[in-house]
Amino acid sequence: MSRSILMLPGDGIGPEIVAEAEKVLRKINEQFGLELHFESALVGGAAIDETDTPLPEDTLDKARKADAILLGAVGGPKWDKRPMASRPEKGLLGLRSNLELFANLRPAILYPQLASASSLKPEVVSGLDIMIVRELTGGIYFGQPRGVRELESGERQGYNTYAYTESEIRRIGRVAFEAAQQRGKKLCSVDKANVLEVTVLWREIMEDLRREYPDVELSHMYVDNAAMQLVRAPKQFDVIVTGNMFGDILSDEAAMLTGSIGMLPSASLNSEKQGMYEPCHGSAPDIAGKGIANPLATILSGAMMLRYSLGEEKAAEAIEAAVSKVLDQGLRTADIMSSEGRKVSTREMGDAVLAAL
């Protein structure tokens, strides 16, 4: 059974890190006889520069046909002054919505080898392993109406709409309950139900779902408190489920608790388990082209792809084991470098993972 993988390097450090992940996936492909086929396409600023649009038709076509997508990152100062509708980010958002990739899984895991990189005290974060399930195709990111209008007074008003339907909430809720079932069986739903009506509905639907998953312990937390609790005692969490905007904020906060965001992959899935996989970090334009970026989050995104979209658990584990091995060997890119490590380039790190496979 042949499967097609679409590579979308994107902007900034994207091409460098995706190149390393592709090397690793090609080797795994051989070793495990997976019959993966690789294509690539333009997205984000790279697509704007070539075709004047952040999500060319050709890219969207290829994306629809692919079994899975590996994305580097999009965006950078070069395109920051463009109007909203033609910014690199629209390429990413367009892929998410066109493919209905509503379920964003963002693990925040502290690698024991990198514990000292965290800005938190070791006892607060050692062993940290949280899964954030973020709704990705609804909420205020896509709500209508939106824009800037002129009021009768003559002044302008900017406005956006934060909306969720019952079915949108239910489908992301199920993903989160199921993730909790396969982990520590604890699910915390984050909302602002004391202020926002849309999240009152959110909380109600999560409560409804509770009955279908009696083995999962469901709790609710206001988003301001969640932002605090992540700092105070992050290990209290197992799985967190929340909307698009709160998820954007909390998943980045949680990722940074580990101190090594250059290690964290993510998956965005639709209901057919077709998925887009990308590192949690962004395009890092300041270090682009220098060959020093950390490719491990992208390589680990490849492992998530094998697990969630291709059903190749063994191959996924092989990559994860190889990454753990290079960390044990003391190899470190600049972002995770400490006094005991040996500093390596993007390519050297990729080669080391290949060798460890």
Place this chain on the structure above:
Amino acid sequence: MSRSILMLPGDGIGPEIVAEAEKVLRKINEQFGLELHFESALVGGAAIDETDTPLPEDTLDKARKADAILLGAVGGPKWDKRPMASRPEKGLLGLRSNLELFANLRPAILYPQLASASSLKPEVVSGLDIMIVRELTGGIYFGQPRGVRELESGERQGYNTYAYTESEIRRIGRVAFEAAQQRGKKLCSVDKANVLEVTVLWREIMEDLRREYPDVELSHMYVDNAAMQLVRAPKQFDVIVTGNMFGDILSDEAAMLTGSIGMLPSASLNSEKQGMYEPCHGSAPDIAGKGIANPLATILSGAMMLRYSLGEEKAAEAIEAAVSKVLDQGLRTADIMSSEGRKVSTREMGDAVLAAL
């Protein structure tokens, strides 16, 4: 010149901590001959229990007439199942909007005596001193339309509106630029201008204001990145300005970086400098009535009141010095207790501050 202060104890630990702050303010009143007059009224759950509404007319009347308000906290599980419109929080939100208290100042300061309480490494947070300026009467908290509607498909949709006008942004911007002028002259405006139109306008207005404050260095940051940077390297910030919802999240995150949220006061001001002052922590129903809550955030809110609404800088400093002194003496309520401290009750802490004045 006689000034009137309205005390709103509210719910949970509110009455206990406000009682201690009132003792301190009465003593300062005598010592400095301030001619303060004290009244009190019901708000939140306490008001619901007595009058069936979270913000009785009488309270709103008194609040309008007061020069300043000292609030404890509102809310608790007892009222959590009530419909949104009649929850304790509506009392707080109603005061904010009726008095147009648009400027919320939330300092996140690490007291050197309490450095070990933080979950972050000492080198990351020692000397931390951030001021978060949060817009408090607009944005998604108050945006219309809002509610839950039935779609043609028969399913329900919850919706809220995130909106800001130019003038709303400009007035909070000015408060923030002025705060920066009096501090480290650095202002970071937090938005999500790569996704939300309303924050594109926000960023544009902040840029406009830059010209009026050439001595302040303005920067912009996306909210997800801000949530990360607060964890990674919080001392990079001086003043942060942001909207109501992002400010709710980031100010709580920043407060928790100190590990001693029981120490942090806040001010909510209108354009006449009339203000409502309250601790950053909430009503803590789990410890209410036990006499163990930390009254210092409320006492320090009293100091902020003297500074911002009453123009009594010397009196404010006297309270702050007294608080610092009791910390030096090693007195600690349970929330900030460490091995070297001497544990005291809410009342003992209040008495110690009185004695130190």
